[in-house]
Every structure is written in C-alpha cells, then in structure tokens.
Amino acid sequence: xxNAHGGVIDDLIVYFMREDFFRMVVNAGTRDKDLxxxxxxxxxxxxxxxxxxxxxxxxxQGPNARPHVLELLEPNLRENAAALEPFFATAVxxxxxxxxxxxxxxxxxxxxxxxxxxxxxxxxxxxxxxxVRPIGLGARDxxxxxxxxxxxxxxxxxxxTPLESGLGWTIGxxxxxxxxxxxxxxxxxxxxxxxxxxxxxxxxxxxxLRGHQAVMTSAGAGEITSGSFSPSLGRSIALAxxxxxxxxxxxxxxxxxxxxxxxxxxxxxxxxxEIKVSL
Numbered sequence: 001x002x003n004a005h006g007g008v009i010d011d012l013i014v015y016f017m018r019e020d021f022f023r024m025v026v027n028a029g030t031r032d033k034d035l036x037x038x039x040x041x042x043x044x045x046x047x048x049x050x051x052x053x054x055x056x057x058x059x060x061q062g063p064n065a066r067p068h069v070l071e072l073l074e075p076n077l078r079e080n081a082a083a084l085e086p087f088f089a090t091a092v093x094x095x096x097x098x099x100x101x102x103x104x105x106x107x108x109x110x111x112x113x114x115x116x117x118x119x120x121x122x123x124x125x126x127x128x129x130x131x132v133r134p135i136g137l138g139a140r141d142x143x144x145x146x147x148x149x150x151x152x153x154x155x156x157x158x159x160x161t162p163l164e165s166g167l168g169w170t171i172g173x174x175x176x177x178x179x180x181x182x183x184x185x186x187x188x189x190x191x192x193x194x195x196x197x198x199x200x201x202x203x204x205x206x207x208x209l210r211g212h213q214a215v216m217t218s219a220g221a222g223e224i225t226s227g228s229f230s231p232s233l234g235r236s237i238a239l240a241x242x243x244x245x246x247x248x249x250x251x252x253x254x255x256x257x258x259x260x261x262x263x264x265x266x267x268x269x270x271x272x273x274e275i276k277v278s279l
Contacts (some may be wrong), residue, residue: 002182007158038060056120065110148267155225166198201238204261209238215255217246
C-alpha cells in the first residue's frame with residue numbers, strides 16, 4: 001500500500017472474497033494509520049471500510065504446524081484448509097468469521113487462523129495441550145530475517161519504494177492503463193534508475209550484524225536495515241540498503257570501529273528449515 005511518492009505505507013495481504021468483498025490483514029503496529037489512509041481513499045468511491053475488532057488472529061507456524069491446526073478445525077473447514085495452496089484462504093461462511101489462510105511471517109509452513117475473539121482463548125489452550133508453544137517477537141524476527149522477509153519501518157518505509165526494497169515483484173504493472181496510487185512515481189524511478197537496492201549479507205567471521213551499521217561497497221556507503229544472529233546458519237545475517245551501482249559479492253561492515261568482511265548472497269537464507277546459502 002503506497003503513498004503518492006511510491007513510499008510504502010504498509011505491507012499487507014488482501015484476500016479476494018467476492019467482487020464486492022475483500023479482506024485486508026494489516027500490521028498491528030500500523031493499524032491506526034492504515035485505517036485512516038484507507039478511509040481517506042474510500043471517500044471517493046462506493047467503498048465501506050470496516051475494522052473487525054470482533055475478530056482475533058492466531059498464527060501457527062513450523063514444520064508440524066499444519067496437522068496441529070487441521071485436527072482442531074470443524075470437518076468442512078478442515079477439508080478446505082488442507083487443500084489450500086500458499087497465499088490462499090478459506091472461510092466457513094460468507095461473513096468469514098472463521099477464516100484460515102496458508103500464510104505467515106516466518107518462512108515456515110503453517111496457517112493464520114482468524115476467528116471470533118471469544119473463541120481465541122479456547123483455540124490457544126487446545127493448541128497448547130497439543131504441545132504447540134508460543135514464541136516471542138525475537139524468535140519471529142530471526143525466522144522472518146532468515147526467510148528474507150522485510151520488516152516494516154526498517155527494510156521498507158514511507159520514504160523508500162518497493163523498487164528500493166527488493167519488492168519489485170509485488171508491483172502490478174499490467175495492464176499498463178491500470179492506475180494506482182504511487183504508480184507515476186514508480187514509473188519515473190524505474191525509468192531514471194533506482195538509486196539503491198536491498199541486499200542480503202552473510203558475515204564471514206565472528207560478530208553480530210545490527211541495524212544502522214555502515215556497509216562499505218565499491219560504489220559508496222550503505223546501511224544495514226535489519227541484522228541478527230541466525231540460529232539456523234550459526235552465523236550473523238542482515239538485510240542492507242546499498243548503492244544500486246555497487247558491484248561484486250564482497251563488501252565490509254563497520255562493527256565497533258572495525259571493518260569486517262561480508263558476502264552478498266541471494267535470498268532466502270533459509271526456507272522451510274532448509275539452508276539456501278553456501279556457508
């Protein structure tokens with residue numbers, strides 16, 4: 001969801017339910033500004049924006065997530081959920097009170113379950129009884145970073161475009177006559193050339209890559225946008241925004257006053273528990 005300058009207001013998922021009914025799942029941290037933006041844009045159209053405070057969401061992720069969730073769903077929903085492809089969803093009824101999507105923010109298998117808020121505690125308890133354990137934001141952050149997923153406010157912001165954030169694949173350029181907010185700015189940037197690019201970094205030695213550390217490249221300095229130690233790789237990894245003209249796969253990161261060698265690698269680092277980069 002872009003502003004007029006092509007900057008990212010939020011990354012979200014839009015589900016097509018019917019020709020006149022779409023469901024949007026936005027970031028909890030940007031909920032208020034997202035709703036304000038949507039309501040502002042909706043005024044020019046016959047569109048009604050309804051925030052569903054009556055619903056809750058529980059995400060269950062990991063290699064064994066799907067069978068745990070499926071066994072707790074009612075039969076008709078279970079059958080449809082089991083057949084879902086990634087980024088598809090199914091609902092019990094047209095209102096979509098119980099809504100299961102094969103999505104997540106971890107790079108792992110699993111579901112996100114939208115359900116009436118009054119049913120959330122029971123589902124949580126039943127999952128816990130099956131040995132499904134809650135995780136904190138730190139664990140989720142290492143998983144999404146290993147999967148190469150951007151974090152809003154760090155890897156993408158209202159002042160950076162999808163073209164600068166490794167998200168060019170999300171732009172619906174076709175059909176050419178289709179207009180959307182931010183298109184003119186993106187077309188101008190694409191024609192002129194993107195000034196920076198988002199890359200994945202793997203630290204060659206010891207240390208931990210952190211946000212805002214300087215990255216020295218052949219074309220000038222860049223900056224780490226997200227960094228952490230990867231439990232799966234046993235190495236430190238990061239996403240960084242560097243000059244688009246930077247060439248080669250080697251650069252350096254300034255860690256505590258010292259320049260340490262890093263390698264630019266192709267994302268993802270890890271997907272579904274499988275290491276995808278050479279160490």
